[in-house]
Amino acid sequence: MERMKYAEPGPDLESIRYAASREHLKERRQECQTQLEQLRTVLPIASWTTMVNDMHDEIASRAAILCELELEAAGYGPPPVPYAFVVFGSSGRRESTLWSDQDNGLILSDEEHEDKEMYFHAFGRHLSHLLEYVGYEKCKGKVMCSESQWRKTLEDWRLQLASWHQDFSWEPVRSLMIASDMRFIAGEPSLALAWKRCFEHSMNESPEMATAILRNTVRHKATLNVLGQVVTERFGEHAGDFDVKYGVYIPLVNSIRYMALQEGIRETSTLKRLERLTLLDGGNMLFENCQRAFLTALSLRAAVSHTVKNGIYSSSGYLPQSELKNKTLLYQLRDSLTTVRRIHRALQRRLRFVERRKL
Template identity: 80%
Template sequence: MKYAESEPDLEGIRYAASREQLRQQRQECQMQLEQLYAVLPITQWTSLVNDMHDHVAARAAVISEYELDAVGYGPPPVPYAFVAFGSSGRRESTLWSDQDHGLIISDVDHEEKEKYFHAYGRHLSNLLEYLGYEKCKGKVMCSEPLWRKTLEEWKRQIISWHQDFSWEPVRSLMIASDMRFIAGERSLAAAWKQFFEHSMNESPEMVTAILRNTVRHKATMNILGQVVTERFGEHAGDFDVKYGVYIPLVNSIRYMALQEGIGETSTLKRLERLTLLDGGNMLLENCQRAFLTALTLRAAASFTVNNGIYSSSGFLPQSELKKKPLLYKLRDSLTTVKRTHRALQRRLWFAERRRL
């Protein structure tokens, strides 16, 4: 069935002339997508949501240039690429996802380069907040020096991460592996991606370190097959969709894709490629079904809007858990998460044994 006539019009976002127009267009598109959630397949709905986010982010990058020029910074002194990480890099953002992005700046010399992009990174992140995107609590944003670098600086950073197998550098490398181009000079993102993939091929020990990070996750189903909910706090009785089912699947599939040299960032596309390499693998088929359930549940998680900024709790309210069809799907997905986790734990055990 086709739903093209129901798809939101993105032209208003694409050609917004000011931050005020862009905010209004994002809000109108947001309301349309909220209504479409009930009638569209989750994959199509998620794709439309991320089309909106991509268009808003790309237009925000341009408007930031205009606004900096208007206050005396002039145009960008050298080319740059504005890129996405996290769920945005995987095109899996919900309507309420926060910011996850960075800058890849040309290595061309210019005396104003550092000053300009320092201001530009902060300005763009603040503009995105004005447009309704909550700032990343982990500070994965182009306003931060760690995620705003020249191409050569990025190469040195990636090499540095590969030399340290502790938790934080490995986590940063995992985040970076989901990089996707949004706006600016595409060739910079392509060069970054090529270097990143080459460095992964040259570092089998890092793949094992990523596996070590991947198998750490909270228990979300007990030995009786019951869903484990939050025990305390404001979400007591609710289920943590993000860290209970979504992130474990994302991390597991990312690890398998990196091990096979798959360059896709989308989790579903990674699964498609993995399935082509290992047809008939029931675990991969189960992962695909579980992941679609995870996307559906993430979109149903509770959210708030405060001063125009959208924010999701990542929790499924306990009232939703009383719906038996949903609960059955969740249990089925958690069973897949558990089996995948065990399979990866065995891989890690064999990998660690080979190192002895």
């Protein structure tokens, strides 16, 4: 896992690494959460996001160890074969907010053991419950190690990746896009490296998948109208609010991911993908604009309101309409959405070109 030294004092990650129980881990998460909330307005957003994700990584890593200890105390014994606990989504990209939910999975060794299936079925469920206890909401899309689709042996993962690469419909492509951001957290790192090699091999074997990913990438909600005004929600409890996640953040993430995959860039961080893309094509101002827009998106995600219910952190991901009256914020948002529209149109043109060549 990546680590960074900070000019500003950050949360005490050392105490997370040695948390002796789930109760202690929850206490440390709450303390770190408070510290990070106080630092949000005084640190550059990229540095603050790094701090936040360092905390999440340490908690997830310690939770995996505590899960082993709790299962052993319950009579399951130690893990029968090596495993890798990995994360996907914003966690995989190290872009989680303070209240992001769970997006994780398990890669199990192909070694034979009669207790393997029973143990890791229990392990996945137990770890997901433990993370919920510590404050991480369960993923509504069920991208969690408690689910069999995201908990597989290395060989079964290879077959799963191959299956996704053969089906160009929306859901399999979406699952593949989620998987592409995989990052190792705890356990046996060689399993995660082998998984990455399987993923890259599958991408190389399926050139049609690039077009399918592009097709998924250009599908997102309208965010600016013909007059250049910000489009907010029309109905429901968030009427008048702006959807930060799906209005600006996810379109940028998906677009940059597509371009990075096309260039064989292995980094999962959106900012690092942008850095590599800029090096490959330094004369393209679009990447500079994307970086500015993405930092704005991170700032907006960090600023949305959140709730804590039964110790679980969550957020709607919407910017209240009252915030849109702030002229500086509104200018930054429009600037970012203009970049989103430009990159979206560029990718639409690429998709039309690719599909015309197939005719």
